[in-house]
Ligand SMILES: O=c1ccn([C@H]2C[C@H](O)[C@@H](CO)O2)c(=O)[nH]1
């Protein structure tokens with residue numbers, strides 16, 4: 409599908425996130441989300457939300473993609489951009505837990521491309537999504 413005014417690269421990534429939505433395991437919410445994470449080698453790591461009868465173990469699409477990439481050998485900071493797609497009126501927006509995980513695993517100025525099935529999109533950086541975050545550096549003790 410087309411995303412008016414969005415670069416070809418990011419449009420491709422949002423369409424990859426849309427494909428990943430099809431793989432969502434959502435027996436409880438029925439709310440499908442897909443993510444596509446582009447690494448520094450040009451490889452795309454896919455993610456979808458995976459739910460659970462106990463509810464709290466539900467994993468969002470964004471974290472699925474990020475954790476898969478780490479498990480596949482990528483290290484924090486080795487990502488160019490993540491695209492997220494959901495069936496929302498406005499472009500989907502990542503939950504607070506995923507924002508915290510992005511702060512941990514992505515560069516703070518990494519773009520997050522958010523879209524919906526109507527072709528709407530929005531781009532924000534990781535730090536714009538979670539200003540004032542508690543980061544790995546926050547653990548360094550004062551003297
Ligand atoms: O950005 C988001 C927002 C929600 N969800 C999932 C969590 C849950 O499975 C369902 C409803 O919140 O959507 C995501 O995967 N990503």
Ligand SMILES: [Zn+2]
Nearest residue numbers: 468502503506
């Ligand atoms: Zn989330």
